[in-house]
Every structure is written in structure tokens, then in C-alpha cells.
Amino acid sequence: MTQTWLVLGATSSMARAFIRAVAQDGHAVILAGRDLNDMESTATDARAHGAPLAQVHRFDARDPDTFPALIETMTEQDGVLNAAVFVGSMPEQSTIDADPSLIDGTITDSFTGPARVLQMLAPVLEARGSGTIVGVGSVAGDRGRIGNYVYGAAKAGFHTYLSGLRNRLTRTGGHVVTVKPGFVDTAMTWTVEGMFLVAAPQSVARDILRAVTKKKNVIYTPGFWRLIMTIIRLVPEPIFKKLSV
Amino acid sequence: MPSNDFWKTYTYTGWGRALSATGEIARPERQLALTTLPAAPAMGQCRSYGDAALNDGGRIVDMSRLDRVIGFDETSGVLHVEGGAQLGTLARIFAPRGWLPPVMPGTGFATVGGAIAMDVHGKNHHHAGTFGQHVIEITLVQNGEPIAITPGNSLFRATVGGLGQTGVIASAKIQMLAAKGDVMMVTERRIPGWDAFLSQLDASEATYSVGWIDATARGDNLGRGILEEGETGAGLVPAPKPSKSIPMNAPRFALSSPVVRAFNSLYYRRVPMAGRTVVKPIQEFFFPLDRLHNWNRLYGKRGFHQFQCVVPSDQSPALRDMLAAIAVSGLASPLAVLKRMGPGTGGMMSFPMEGYTLAVDFPARTEAAPLIHRLEEMTLAAKGRIYLAKDALSHADHIQAMYPERAAWAEEAAKADPDGSLQTDLIKRLNLRRLK
Numbered sequence: 225m226t227q228t229w230l231v232l233g234a235t236s237s238m239a240r241a242f243i244r245a246v247a248q249d250g251h252a253v254i255l256a257g258r259d260l261n262d263m264e265s266t267a268t269d270a271r272a273h274g275a276p277l278a279q280v281h282r283f284d285a286r287d288p289d290t291f292p293a294l295i296e297t298m299t300e301q302d303g304v305l306n307a308a309v310f311v312g313s314m315p316e317q318s319t320i321d322a323d324p325s326l327i328d329g330t331i332t333d334s335f336t337g338p339a340r341v342l343q344m345l346a347p348v349l350e351a352r353g354s355g356t357i358v359g360v361g362s363v364a365g366d367r368g369r370i371g372n373y374v375y376g377a378a379k380a381g382f383h384t385y386l387s388g389l390r391n392r393l394t395r396t397g398g399h400v401v402t403v404k405p406g407f408v409d410t411a412m413t414w415t416v417e418g419m420f421l422v423a424a425p426q427s428v429a430r431d432i433l434r435a436v437t438k439k440k441n442v443i444y445t446p447g448f449w450r451l452i453m454t455i456i457r458l459v460p461e462p463i464f465k466k467l468s469v
Numbered sequence: 470m471p472s473n474d475f476w477k478t479y480t481y482t483g484w485g486r487a488l489s490a491t492g493e494i495a496r497p498e499r500q501l502a503l504t505t506l507p508a509a510p511a512m513g514q515c516r517s518y519g520d521a522a523l524n525d526g527g528r529i530v531d532m533s534r535l536d537r538v539i540g541f542d543e544t545s546g547v548l549h550v551e552g553g554a555q556l557g558t559l560a561r562i563f564a565p566r567g568w569l570p571p572v573m574p575g576t577g578f579a580t581v582g583g584a585i586a587m588d589v590h591g592k593n594h595h596h597a598g599t600f601g602q603h604v605i606e607i608t609l610v611q612n613g614e615p616i617a618i619t620p621g622n623s624l625f626r627a628t629v630g631g632l633g634q635t636g637v638i639a640s641a642k643i644q645m646l647a648a649k650g651d652v653m654m655v656t657e658r659r660i661p662g663w664d665a666f667l668s669q670l671d672a673s674e675a676t677y678s679v680g681w682i683d684a685t686a687r688g689d690n691l692g693r694g695i696l697e698e699g700e701t702g703a704g705l706v707p708a709p710k711p712s713k714s715i716p717m718n719a720p721r722f723a724l725s726s727p728v729v730r731a732f733n734s735l736y737y738r739r740v741p742m743a744g745r746t747v748v749k750p751i752q753e754f755f756f757p758l759d760r761l762h763n764w765n766r767l768y769g770k771r772g773f774h775q776f777q778c779v780v781p782s783d784q785s786p787a788l789r790d791m792l793a794a795i796a797v798s799g800l801a802s803p804l805a806v807l808k809r810m811g812p813g814t815g816g817m818m819s820f821p822m823e824g825y826t827l828a829v830d831f832p833a834r835t836e837a838a839p840l841i842h843r844l845e846e847m848t849l850a851a852k853g854r855i856y857l858a859k860d861a862l863s864h865a866d867h868i869q870a871m872y873p874e875r876a877a878w879a880e881e882a883a884k885a886d887p888d889g890s891l892q893t894d895l896i897k898r899l900n901l902r903r904l905k
């Protein structure tokens with residue numbers, strides 16, 4: 225059966241690697257984001273890689289007026305409907321410290337904006353009795369740390385949201401995969417210092433697709449981050465609060 | 470976004486790993502970001518062996534993320550593609566639909582930008598000419614301004630083979646080549662020695678041809694090797710084998726002279742005396758080494774050099790003399806390639822000329838530099854040329870003498886880049902932008 229992927233945040237290089245991979249599998253893609261010119265290039269590329277259909281739509285997580293058109297377009301597609309969320313923003317913690325009003329936008333980009341779209345899409349998936357949602361969170365959402373706890377809080381909220389949505393969609397044959405990447409080699413991290421074991425976007429995309437096929441619930445990518453985060457979560461708070469990891 | 474957010478300090482090497490650079494690097498993920506960067510030379514996949522894509526102490530723009538197909542016309546085969554797209558990827562996605570990149574170098578990792586800037590040649594040079602000859606439009610970014618250029622004007626001829634000195638190639642339109650399908654019919658024949666090799670190369674009518682030479686063979690065996698001829702075809706072949714990776718630097722003995730001699734001898738005998746015809750996936754014929762990721766680590770920490778020259782047809786004895794000098798040096802590696810070249814070139818600084826080209830790898834041991842310098846002098850005496858995509862050691866005056874249109878090219882480059890921001894280590898080492 226034909227499959228269509230709605231990709232929120234289609235300009236991210238992680239999203240681009242994912243789009244290529246699903247295009248190669250012969251799936252249709254609906255690209256959603258702010259930079260229409262850039263997404264047009266990605267859409268043409270997706271068609272060249274095998275996508276039977278690739279469309280571009282304006283989507284701004286901070287502008288809910290852009291949401292309904294996405295749902296409408298998805299509803300028009302035949303077959304199985306899927307969605308993958310790559311949207312997120314990570315202002316430096318020190319920038320947020322200087323201007324706390326940035327918190328709202330950070331939470332909107334990484335959590336509430338995409339969550340609203342998914343919330344509108346959920347009934348459509350339920351009606352079809354199928355479909356997978358991929359939500360890209362972050363290891364940063366597993367525990368609040370001095371270096372990026374606003375971004376981390378947004379991701380933690382998104383994780384919890386995805387877990388609830390999974391609980392809901394399972395009942396009608398749908399599925400939700402929560403993806404927690406470690407460090408990935410993208411624009412977001414290009415100039416960030418202290419990165420290690422940085423993964424290529426292509427390998428993250430591969431991990432995501434494998435998780436979709438195998439109906440995994442929560443994955444870490446690369447996989448060793450599960451171990452690292454287990455250890456980090458196990459550190460007792462009295463000690464953790466003094467660390468700067 | 471302020472441009473500061475784009476740069477970070479990084480150490481990187483040419484493919485031979487003998488030369489390296491440390492400097493600021495930016496990696497734009499979209500065209501808009503490319504146009505906001507201050508002028509700096511571009512880097513593709515750094516498959517040039519020496520310092521062509523290095524800028525020590527300066528800035529470099531990594532094009533690897535601008536790699537999308539942005540237009541394709543199924544009827545004419547005209548492909549519009551971003552500068553960082555890799556030729557191997559293009560071959561993989563378009564061959565099943567009957568189109569191939571018109572010219573493919575020996576590695577599929579080479580990008581469209583790198584293929585234009587070096588005006589690369591492939592196994593079909595004697596028929597198809599260079600990559601640049603199939604480019605019908607280039608979008609260059611000069612100081613943040615995109616401009617489209619087409620064949621016929623001098624900026625175009627200065628850009629093709631122009632070592633990135635006229636601006637960053639953001640995208641290009643390429644006339645793809647109609648192909649019968651995505652498999653290759655390959656005929657392999659043992660060639661016992663030098664004279665036979667040249668006559669077989671001359672006699673070959675195949676669309677694609679390439680010679681592998683046993684650069685350790687001496688005496689009567691000098692110049693022996695295997696001639697491979699290929700045609701595209703349709704059909705079923707086993708899927709390409711998954712790639713492997715060399716995880717770390719190899720120890721020194723891995724490519725020592727006895728090991729290489731033994732390997733070459735086996736490799737030569739691999740093909741039966743009577744020859745054979747095999748069917749291969751396209752990438753195994755065009756990019757035999759790509760399956761082994763990071764194979765450049767086989768040469769150990771010190772890295773290696775490739776020497777590649779071309780000499781005019783009537784100077785072939787000079788090549789045989791080079792091969793003899795290489796064979797007695799004990800420095801040769803298994804990688805030695807002999808090809809016939811046609812007259813086709815696309816730009817003022819293009820490497821090819823009608824004749825024969827020889828490419829040999831040498832581990833970067835102390836003895837390698839004097840040998841390579843000797844080969845360089847022999848090339849000059851034979852009115853030949855050294856390929857700048859491979860060069861790490863040549864003398865400025867030799868190279869300048871080998872490229873007759875260099876001064877005219879330098880003038881075009883000066884117009885395009887008046888303050889010399891696009892100069893790379895290769896350009897500075899060989900003083901290629903010197904006016905007059």
C-alpha cells in the first residue's frame with residue numbers, strides 16, 4: 225500500500241537524510257518547514273531518489289495558522305499516513321539566561337507546536353487504522369543539566385507527550401517511535417564545542433527507519449547512548465546537582 | 470545569522486594524507502547560507518591527493534551538504550545538481566533509468582564541484598572528453614552573489630579545470646549520457662609487456678577502457694598488466710557487495726616492496742591467460758576502490774603520494790622509462806594505471822592532452838620525493854603535464870611551463886577574485902595565480 229510521510233522541520237539535515245531514505249523506499253513525502261526555497265530542492269531530490277510524490281508546505285511551529293493545511297493535504301493522500309517531527313531549536317542556555325522570554329519560543333519549537341500538529345493528525349490516523357509517528361526528542365530531555373535545561377525541558381515534555389500518544393494510537397493500529405539522538409553532525413551542533421562520538425545524519429535516519437519497521441517504542445541513536453543515559457539518570461540528585469556534565 | 474556561527478577550527482588532510490591544513494571551516498546546509506559566507510575556497514570530498522583542497526591558516530567551505538538533485542529532464546537527460554553531489558550517488562540513482570554521469574573518475578566520492586574544478590577525466594576520455602565538456606551551465610557564487618555562466622565565455626573556460634579560483638560552484642547543469650542500463654560487461658585481458666599494452670590500448674574500440682600496470686615488473690615483464698574494457702548493459706547482477714572500512718593506520722610493512730610484488734603477481738594471474746568477460750555492477754567497474762572506505766589508511770601515518778602525468782602520443786618511450794625507474798625503486802604500490810587520452814579538454818587549466826597517462830601511488834617515505842621529482846623532470850622533457858589533482862611536490866616553474874594557458878587563466882581568476890581569497894595551498898605553493 226502507498227505510504228506518505230509528513231516531515232515537520234524538513235530543512236534539518238537529519239530530516240533530509242530521512243527523506244532520502246524513505247524516498248528510496250518508494251514513499252511519498254510532504255515537506256513542512258519555513259524555508260520554502262530550500263525545501264523545493266529537497267523535494268526535487270526526493271523525487272530523483274524515488275519518491276512518487278514530494279510536496280512542500282509552509283509550516284511555522286509558532287504560527288498555528290499554518291497547521292490546518294498540513295492536515296488537509298495529508299487527508300487527501302491514499303494509503304498509510306505517517307509523520308516525522310524533526311523540529312527543534314536550541315538557543316544557548318546563556319542567551320536564555322539573559323532573556324528568559326526566549327523560553328516560550330524554545331518550548332513551542334521543540335514541543336507544543338509540533339504536538340499540536342500531531343494532535344490534529346491523530347484522528348486521521350485513527351480513522352485509517354494505521355500509521356506511524358516518529359518524534360525526534362533528545363538525550364537532553366532525559367535529565368535537566370546546567371548547560372541546556374530549557375531545551376532539555378522542552379524535549380522532556382515532548383517525550384512524555386509522545387508516550388501518551390503512543391498509548392492512544394496503539395489502540396487503533398497506529399504506532400509512535402520516540403527517537404533520542406545523542407550528538408549528531410548537523411547545523412545545530414557544527415560550532416558547539418565539546419562534542420564527541422558525533423553520528424552522521426544518515427546513520428540516524430537508518431536507525432529511525434529500522435525502529436519504524438521493528439515497531440520499537442523508544443530508541444537512542446547511536447544505541448550506546450542508552451547506556452550513557454541510564455548511568456546519568458542513576459546518579460543520585462544530591463550528587464548530580466553538583467556536576468556539570 | 471552572523472557569519473561567526475558558521476566557522477569552526479579544524480584539521481584536515483588531502484586524500485594522500487601526506488599534507489594537512491588547520492584552519493576555519495564552514496559547512497553550509499542550504500544555498501542561502503552559502504551566499505552569506507565571505508569568500509573562501511570550496512572543498513568537495515577532499516579526494517584530491519595533495520593540497521588542492523587545503524587552506525592552511527585560512528578558511529575553507531565544505532560543500533558536502535549541498536548535494537541535492539534540483540532538476541532532471543527525463544527526455545533530454547539534463548541534470549541540475551548542487552555542487553556537493555557525489556558522482557557515485559548520481560550514477561546509482563540514474564543508471565537504472567538509463568542515464569550516467571558523462572564522465573566518471575576512479576572514485577564515486579568525487580563531487581560535481583570537484584569534477585568541474587579539476588575537469589576530471591574517466592575511462593572514456595578518448596571518446597567523451599572531460600567532465601567539463603558536458604557541463605552546460607554553472608552557477609558560481611562570487612562574494613555572495615550567484616551568477617550563471619555558460620560555455621563560450623572566458624569565465625566558463627577559467628572555471629572548468631579552474632581549481633576553484635573563480636568562485637564556489639553552487640550548482641551545475643550537466644548533460645547526462647544515455648546508458649543501456651546499470652551493469653557493465655567487462656572484458657579483462659592479460660597484457661604481457663609495454664609495447665603490447667600500447668598497441669592494445671590504441672586498438673581498443675571499447676567505450677570504456679583502462680589499464681592496470683604491475684609497476685613492480687621489470688625486464689621482459691616491464692609494463693605488463695591487465696587491460697579492462699567495458700560497455701554498459703542491462704540485466705541482473707549480484708547486488709554490489711557491502712562496503713568495508715579500514716579502521717586505522719596500517720603498519721609500515723603492509724605495503725613493503727616484497728608484499729607489493731607478491732600481490733601484483735597474484736593480481737596479474739587472477740585473469741586467465743585467455744582473458745575473460747564478466748558482468749559487474751556499474752560501481753565495481755568505475756569505482757573499484759570505493760568499497761574499501763578509508764583505504765588511504767593502508768599507507769600508514771605518513772600517507773602517500775600519487776604521481777600522475779600525461780605525455781603526447783609520440784612521447785610514449787618517456788613513459789616506459791618512467792616505469793623502468795619506478796620498477797627499480799622498489800617504491801611502487803599495487804596502484805598503477807595506464808590510460809589512453811583523447812584531445813578533449815574543457816578549460817584553460819585542464820590536465821588532459823592527446824596521448825597516454827600514467828598514475829602510480831608511492832608511500833610517502835623519504836625516498837619517494839626524489840623519485841617523484843625525477844618523474845616530474847622526465848614529464849617536462851617529454852612535453853607532458855602533471856595532474857594537479859594528484860600533486861603535492863612539484864616545482865612551481867615546472868608546472869607553469871606545463872600549462873600554456875595559465876597566465877590567461879590567472880587574469881580571469883584575478884577578475885573573479887581580486888583579493889585572492891580563493892587561493893588554496895596548491896595555488897600558493899605553485900604560485901599559479903601569478904599574473905603574466
Ligand SMILES: Cc1cc2nc3c(=O)[nH]c(=O)nc-3n(C[C@H](O)[C@H](O)[C@H](O)COP(=O)(O)OP(=O)(O)OC[C@H]3O[C@@H](n4cnc5c(N)ncnc54)[C@H](O)[C@@H]3O)c2cc1C
Pocket residue numbers: 484510511512513514515516517518521522532552553573574575576578579580581582583584586587588589590591592632633634636637638639758858859893
Ligand atoms: C581513488 C581515486 C581515483 C581517482 N581517479 C581519477 C580519475 O580517474 N580521473 C580524474 O580526473 N581524477 C581522478 N581522481 C581525482 C579526483 O577525481 C579529483 O581530485 C576530484 O577533484 C575530487 O573531487 P572532490 O569533490 O573530492 O574535490 P576536492 O578534492 O575536495 O577539491 C578539488 C578541487 O576542486 C575545488 N572544488 C571542490 N568543490 C568545489 C566547488 N563546489 N566549487 C568550486 N571549487 C570546488 C577545490 O577547491 C579544489 O581545488 C581520483 C581520486 C581518487 C581518490
Ligand SMILES: NC(=O)c1ccc[n+]([C@@H]2O[C@H](COP(=O)([O-])OP(=O)(O)OC[C@H]3O[C@@H](n4cnc5c(N)ncnc54)[C@H](OP(=O)(O)O)[C@@H]3O)[C@@H](O)[C@H]2O)c1
Pocket residue numbers: 232233234235236237238239257258259283284285286309310311312313314333334360361362363404405406407408409410411412413
Ligand atoms: N544535532 C544534534 O546533536 C541533536 C541531538 C539531539 C536531538 N536533536 C534534535 O534533532 C532535530 C533536528 O535537528 P538538527 O540537529 O538537524 O538541527 P537543525 O538543522 O537546527 O534542525 C532544526 C529544525 O527545526 C526547524 N525549526 C526550528 N524552529 C522552527 C519553527 N518555529 N517552525 C518550523 N520549523 C522550525 C528548523 O527549520 P529552519 O530551517 O526553518 O530553521 C530545522 O528544520 C531537532 O529536534 C533537534 O532538537 C539534535
